[in-house]
Amino acid sequence: MSNKDIKLVQLPSPNFVPERDKDKPLMLEVSHLGIDFGGLTAVNEFNIGISPTEIAGLIGPNGAGKTTVFNLLTKVYEPTRGTILLDGKDTHGMNTIQVNQAGIARTFQNIRLFDKLTVEDNVKIGLHNSIKYHMPTGVFRLPKYWKEEKKAHERAMELLSIFDMQDMAGYIAGSLPYGAQRRLEIVRALATGPKLLLLDEPAAGMNPSETSELMENIEKIRDEFHVAILLIEHDMNLVMGVCESIAVLNFGEIIAKGTPSDIQNNPKVIEAYLGSGTAGENADAGKEGTLTGSSDASKPAGSPDAKIGGRKEGA
Ligand SMILES: Nc1ncnc2c1ncn2[C@@H]1O[C@H](COP(=O)(O)OP(=O)(O)O)[C@@H](O)[C@H]1O
Numbered sequence: 001m002s003n004k005d006i007k008l009v010q011l012p013s014p015n016f017v018p019e020r021d022k023d024k025p026l027m028l029e030v031s032h033l034g035i036d037f038g039g040l041t042a043v044n045e046f047n048i049g050i051s052p053t054e055i056a057g058l059i060g061p062n063g064a065g066k067t068t069v070f071n072l073l074t075k076v077y078e079p080t081r082g083t084i085l086l087d088g089k090d091t092h093g094m095n096t097i098q099v100n101q102a103g104i105a106r107t108f109q110n111i112r113l114f115d116k117l118t119v120e121d122n123v124k125i126g127l128h129n130s131i132k133y134h135m136p137t138g139v140f141r142l143p144k145y146w147k148e149e150k151k152a153h154e155r156a157m158e159l160l161s162i163f164d165m166q167d168m169a170g171y172i173a174g175s176l177p178y179g180a181q182r183r184l185e186i187v188r189a190l191a192t193g194p195k196l197l198l199l200d201e202p203a204a205g206m207n208p209s210e211t212s213e214l215m216e217n218i219e220k221i222r223d224e225f226h227v228a229i230l231l232i233e234h235d236m237n238l239v240m241g242v243c244e245s246i247a248v249l250n251f252g253e254i255i256a257k258g259t260p261s262d263i264q265n266n267p268k269v270i271e272a273y274l275g276s277g278t279a280g281e282n283a284d285a286g287k288e289g290t291l292t293g294s295s296d297a298s299k300p301a302g303s304p305d306a307k308i309g310g311r312k313e314g315a
């Protein structure tokens with residue numbers, strides 16, 4: 001089904017989800033989430049509901065607070081206020097590792113791999129959650145160790161095959177081309193067996209053919225791994241092509257939510273991306289934004305055919 005046919009329905013809670021999930025409990029339900037850094041409110045009144053098979057997008061100008069939202073969801077930062085329910089369970093009091101074990105995995109805006117280890121070992125580190133042997137078994141290389149080791153190898157290969165990366169298993173992660181490192185990070189996140197996958201700018205630095213391959217793979221990952229996905233991305237072709245619902249963040253607050261077409265036509269969103277004309281105030285937004293999909297920069301913001309176009313940037 002094309003995401004052009006998507007219809008969002010309202011739940012008894014104030015959340016909208018893809019219609020096929022309307023009777024399923026939310027995978028992620030975030031209410032009134034916020035964080036202050038000293039005097040700076042980086043995120044405020046952040047509310048979102050993501051259903052179990054949903055691919056959701058989080059977009060907004062540079063510095064809007066998108067990565068901070070991921071840092072809150074994964075407990076890199078303790079929220080100043082608000083609640084985060086994962087599969088109905090309150091993550092309050094959990095640390096980063098516990099949240100990962102509870103089912104949230106992420107990738108980072110700036111890639112974080114063990115770049116001196118092999119590709120396979122990077123994936124195995126992700127698998128750590130599910131490998132079951134105790135310290136002595138590993139230290140003394142007891143039979144159970146080899147059995148688990150064989151299982152881990154097979155599972156790592158299976159996971160790498162999502163991106164056709166089995167042949168790279170023995171390569172040193174840091175020696176891979178940039179796009180392959182980004183894919184490896186996704187594989188490693190999936191190895192932890194998440195229910196919710198957070199991707200922070202997965203297409204950053206990828207070339208157009210890698211990006212379109214990634215788009216197909218995001219849907220494949222959702223279907224094969226039965227995960228909900230929340231992704232931050234500046235590549236509007238990817239966001240509009242793959243996300244079923246989109247939330248737009250500006251200055252730490254959600255200014256719009258809806259389907260890709262709701263978002264593309266929302267004047268507030270267009271203004272946030274284009275700047276309101278007060279260059280100083282919205283300088284960041286101006287840099288981040290792009291004028292029109294048809295690269296016609298002469299159209300004023302808010303003109304009926306002004307669209308958030310396919311920006312490409314490797315930041
Ligand atoms: N640890 C921190 N201490 C102080 N300010 C922070 C911290 N982390 C993020 N911020 C601020 O929060 C705002 C949002 O940043 P970020 O979430 O990285 O934006 P985005 O990912 O949307 O580009 C920025 O103003 C940033 O400087």
Ligand SMILES: [Mg+2]
Nearest residue numbers: 066067068109
């Ligand atoms: Mg960011």
